[in-house]
Amino acid sequence: MMELSQKLTALQRLGAYMSGQGTEEERETLQEVKQRAYVQNGWFTPEFIDLAIRNICQYYLDKAQLEQWLDKYPGFGQPARQKKVGIVAAGNIPLVGFHDWLTGFLSGHEVRIKLSSKDNVLLPHLLNKLQEWYPGAAAYTSVQDMLKDCDAYIATGSNNSARYFNYYFAKYPHIIRRNRTSVAILQGNETREELEALADDVMLYFGLGCRNVTKVYVPEGYTFGPLLEAFTKYAYMADHNKYKNNFDYNLALFLLNTTPCLTNDSILLQENESIFSPISVLHYGYYSNREELEAQLRENEDLQCLVAKDAIPFGQAQKPSLNDYADGVDTAAFLRSL
Structure with a gap:
């Protein structure tokens, strides 16, 4: 022993x-x-x-x-x-x-x-x-x-x-x-460095983790140019065959269904109510009242992480500590109780 x-x-x-x-x-x-x-x-x-x-x-x-x-x-x-x-x-x-x-x-x-x-x-x-x-x-x-x-x-x-x-x-x-999945809230005044850090939260592991951000909430009137530009740090993913197949498939669906989307040729941004998004797609939605939005998110059982300036910092979602338990259930306490 x-x-x-x-x-x-x-x-x-x-x-x-x-x-x-x-x-x-x-x-x-x-x-x-x-x-x-x-x-x-x-x-x-x-x-x-x-x-x-x-x-x-x-x-x-x-x-x-x-x-x-x-x-x-x-x-x-x-x-x-x-x-x-x-x-x-x-x-x-x-x-x-x-x-x-x-x-x-x-x-x-x-x-x-x-x-x-x-x-x-x-x-x-x-x-x-x-x-x-x-x-x-x-x-x-x-x-x-x-x-x-x-x-x-x-x-x-x-x-x-x-x-x-x-x-x-x-x-x-x-x-x-x-x-489960994760979301981010933007205020609209993020720096280039903060947006590039957010790109890490979205793109690391190709977005396959429950701690990956799959939807961003932005204020009304938000300009997406800086966000798409920041995501070009992961432009090389377009050379990965599995990722590129997903990108091409989702882009084709959007075109066939005449669904509006934004892209920088390596990620697709689509306005969508769901916080879950397919590989190569980042959903977005608008908000007008931050407190109301957070109250709604806290009631969502599908949410793993909230990334924002005053929550989990940009770029830190994929760096969980020992205390960051999946689904918020304390595994150590559970095992100790047996």
């Missing part, structure tokens, strides 16, 4: 490995694994895999931040009885299930994780390295194709799969997550 302090030490070594501080052989091995992940899933470009790893190392595996986070949960990591926790991970962005695994690993429970076929290369490799260095870690995590006989479940998926999860896991303690 591993003490919590030993697990923290193991995580520091894992973070060093992920950030390229290992031996030359280890760095080469990690590069090969990242390339395999990209070959398997074309959305997982080397750029975005590296970004996901950097954010994990900086925001999840920093020792001081981990210790500060754990201080919020007295007794965490020392359950009276070890339970089997099944985790159904998503696969929309690289290593998206890392936070759930990390929380489960530190909780002291046995984690059984079922990975998405879209993201089943990176995490197994990291778990194997951890167990290679610390054989005792194997008692806390296993990757499984099917989750059976667990005492509790954490499952992330679409709205459709969430209905099935709720049915199958109803009699067990559970956290069920479904589709």
